[in-house]
Ligand SMILES: [Fe+2]
C-alpha cells in the first residue's frame with residue numbers, strides 16, 4: 474500500500490502529540506529533521522564556543538581548588554558538545570560538515586558567549602546565570618520527542634547543577650570578601666544579567682520557530698515562560714548574598730505570583746546575533762586557530778591508524 | 782584554507798555501568814582507531830564513574846533492523862498470548878506458581 478506524504482505527516486503529528494518518541498530510523502517529516510539538525514547543532518556549537526570565555530580563566534583562577542573545579546567544568550562543556558554532535562549525527566548529517574559550518578561562521582551558537590569574561594567574578598556569574606539559564610532550557614528537553622536528543626539532555630542535565638553551584642559559590646565567596654571583591658561581583662552581575670535573560674530567545678510574539686516546535690514536542694514551554702521562571706528563581710538567590718539585580722523595574726507581583734521586570738534591549742540582542750557583539754570575531758578566530766593547530770594531530774592519528 | 786574534513790570513522794559506544802549489568806548504548810564518537818575510541822569514550826562518557834567496562838564498535842559494522850519491517854518481525858508475537866503466565870487461569874488454592 475502506498476501511503477501519501479500527507480498521510481504520513483498526519484500520522485507522525487498524531488504520534489508525537491501523543492508524547493511518543495521518534496528514533497533515528499523512523500520516518501519523519503523533512504521539516505522536523507531540519508528543525509532538529511538546526512537546533513541540536515546550534516546547541517552543540519554553543520557548548521564548544523562556551524568553553525572559551527571560561528577557559529580564559531583557568532590559568533588565572535585564584536586557587537588550585539578553583540582551578541581544578543573550573544577545568545572539570547570546562548571539560549564537561551566539551552563533553553556536552555560531543556553528546557550533542559553525536560545525537561545530531563543520528564539524523565544523517567556528518568560531524569565534519571557541522572564543524573565546518575561553525576568554523577566558517579555560517580552556523581549560529583548562543584549569543585551569550587559573545588560577551589567578554591573580564592574578571593574572576595564573571596566566572597561566578599557565568600556558572601550561576603548562564604548555566605542556570607541553560608538548565609532552565611534543558612530540563613524540558615529531556616522529554617523532547619526525538620529520542621537521541623532527549624537522552625543526550627538527560628546526561629547533560631545530570632552534570633549541570635555542579636556548574637551552577639560552582640558559579641554561585643564563587644559569587645558567595647566574593648560577597649563575603651572586601652568591598653573591592655563585592656563590587657567586582659556586583660559588576661559581573663550587572664553585565665551578565667540582561668544577556669542571560671536574552672538566552673531564552675525572542676519574546677513569544679516574535680519567536681518564529683516556537684509554535685511548530687511546541688506542537689512537535691521538541692519544545693515544551695515558551696521563551697517567555699522560561700524567562701519568567703529564571704527571574705523568579707534567581708532574584709531570591711541574589712538577595713540572599715546581598716547582590717542587587719540591575720533592573721529598576723523589577724517588582725514582585727502578588728497577583729501573578731512572580732516578578733515583573735523591565736524590557737529587554739532587543740536591539741542589542743539582534744545586533745549580537747547578527748555578529749556585532751563584543752567578541753563574535755574573537756570567538757570564531759580562537760575556534761579556527763584551535764582547529765587549524767590540531768590538524769597535524771588529526772592527520773598523524775589517521776596515518777597511524779591506517780598503518781596498524 | 783586548510784581541509785576541514787578529518788574523516789575519522791564513527792564508533793558506537795557501549796558502557797557497563799557496574800559489574801552484574803549488561804553493556805548499554807550511550808552514544809557515539811569519532812576516533813582514528815579502536816584504541817583511541819576507547820580513550821575518547823572514557824573521557825566523553827565516564828567522567829563521573831559511569832562505567833567499569835567499555836565496548837566500541839565501528840558504526841558501519843552494525844546491522845540494524847528497519848522500522849518498516851517491524852510488523853513482520855514483531856506482530857507474530859501478538860497472537861501467542863500463551864507465552865505469558867497470566868494466560869493460564871489457576872485455582873485460588875494454588876500458591877507459589
Ligand atoms: Fe553545558
Ligand SMILES: [Fe+2]
Pocket residue numbers: 550604607633636
Ligand atoms: Fe554547563
